[in-house]
Amino acid sequence: MTDPAPGAQRGSGDAAVEAALRRSAGTAALNLEDVPTLPIEGDTANLRLGAELNPACHVLLPLVGVWRGEGEWNYPTLDVPRRYGQQITISHDGREFLRHEAITWLLPVPAPVADGDDETAAGDVAAAESAEKPEPADRPEPAAREVGWWRPQPDGTIELVIAHSEGVVELFYGTSRTLTSWTFGSDAVIRTASAPEVTGASRLYGIVDGKLAYVEERATAEHELQPHTSALLERIIG
Structure with missing residues (x-):
């Protein structure tokens, strides 16, 4: 058992804190980039490096890489669409699946420009005040995150x-439309009690002029399937 620090009684909160500080002496200055290499084959997002792509994943080969760019977010409660930045990483470790991770941030919203020469009708003012609009922002804001797995099956699905x-898990089934495009529809949606009431979704991915493009439609308890997000991302790795 670790001896308590001078002046601290055994079993006291001070002793526990002091012991924790001593234990963390070798790790307190380290972060994710300092994690030691795993004893197994790591992920790669570059088909020229690391593990060889599993033959089962050849149908998804063009997707492997790291992609970054901008997109547009729509939602029934938004008066105007919101622009966002996003990075999608699609990697593999040589097995029969691809790993998917998306990190999203909302782009700054410019402040509205007042026009003193125009008069707005009272009804228009009331409608504008009641609509949900993004607040002006001068820096990107962290937004949605998602992780997942692309799992090609022997029958082509x-x-x-x-x-x-946000507490939603979606299971999609899809197929390749062409060698560079893939379409998916949700088969099941699971939500936590605090998650948005998502009831279904569809996604279309494609490689367009070397860029990753996608469109997502989403349905909720109150709205049928409708456009939700779309983006065009440049390849930055792979």
Whole structure:
């Protein structure tokens, strides 16, 4: 048992804190980039490096890489669409699936420009005040996160499992439309009690002029399937 620090009684909160500080002496200055290398084959997002892509994943080969760019977010409660930045990493470790991770941030919203020469009708003012609009912002804001797995099957179907940071898990089934495009529809949606009431979704991915493009439609308890997000991302790795 670790001896308590001078002046601290055994079993006291001070002793526990002091013991924790001593234990963390070798790790307190380290972070994720300092994690030691795993004893197994690591993920790669570059087909020229690391493990060889599993033959089962050849149907998804063009997707492997790290992609970054901008998109547009729509939601029934938004008066105007919101622009966002996003990075999607699609990697593999040589097995029969791809790993998916998306990190999203909301882009700054410019402050509205007042026009003193125009008069707005009272009804228009009331409608504008009641609509939900993004507040002006001068820096990016962290937004949605998602992780998941692309799982090609022997019969040609592709399972796509996506878990969202907002508490939603979606199971999609899809197929390749062409060598560079893939379409998916949700088969099941699981939500936590605090998650948005998502009831279904569809996704379309494609490689367009070397860029990753996608469109997502989403349905909720109150709204039928409708456009939700779309983006065009540049390849930055792979």
